[in-house]
Amino acid sequence: MVLPLRLIPRVAAAARLPRAPLPISRRAPLVPALAMAYSTGSGADRRLLFRQLFEKESSTYTYLLADVADPNKPAVLIDPVDRTVDRDLNLINELGLKLVYAMNTHVHADHVTGTGLIKTKLPGVKSVISRASGAKADHFVDHGDKIHFGNLFLEVRATPGHTAGCVTYITGDADSQPSPRMAFTGDALIIRACGRTDFQGGSADLLYQSVHSQIFTLPKDTLLYPAHDYKGFTVSTVEEEVAYNARLTKDKETFKTIMDNLNLPYPKMIDAAVPANMVCGIQDPPPKI
């Protein structure tokens, strides 16, 4: 049966008319209430908007965190990849966030960081890396420092061993401790595994010590988010890794033997990625033809 037009609900009628989508740059950001609805947790934790993003060529996770209870919605990106910068910046724009820091957990060997590109596209954003990395950035962090965005912060813990300058970033709130905490472990801890220790100042001895003293001592419900996953995992917890990590649950000598015998091929992009990442990624992208 065909309904007369006046009986068709207005929404349905509108839905029938195809409209060209607006370019991203002209779309209005989501209203604050909607961005709030996508934040995690309850109570004080509702300030935190969190997204886990994936770059498939290098199996890298990029993390977006923002304080959506702050009127400016300040945001940080951890471990952005050059290839997915446009995707990440579009998302930030759609959610109405203001990116303040583009941070790295370490000098990556398998992909070029997105921080340089982000700085050319969004002047004012500050790049962050550990002082111990020896890399260039706008802001250097040391163990115990805090990177603030709104009322939230990321506490820096030095977790060297995969590289000499590796750090783990742990969520905090100026008013109350978020529960559970989230730890962004870079390549120090990969779910059920860990970063390799055969280049870039790597040391199995140091990595074992870093993870046992700085990550395994966190509250057991702390959520662990690595920089990479090669098996389809997305998140783990301290409790899970203390029980089931295939490398780090072993005693130190066994761990060192495991690490000495991984026999992993060198990352395909290492020769281009490390020099680029030592200077904060690509600063002047070639013009698109």
Ligand SMILES: N[C@@H](CCC(=O)N[C@@H](CSS)C(=O)NCC(=O)O)C(=O)O
């Ligand atoms: N095949 C990849 C590189 C894979 C690799 O070496 N991953 C690193 C982290 S990136 S520096 C690693 O530590 N892996 C540990 C492991 O057990 O897999 C490429 O060619 O890019």
Ligand SMILES: [Fe+2]
């Ligand atoms: Fe790495």
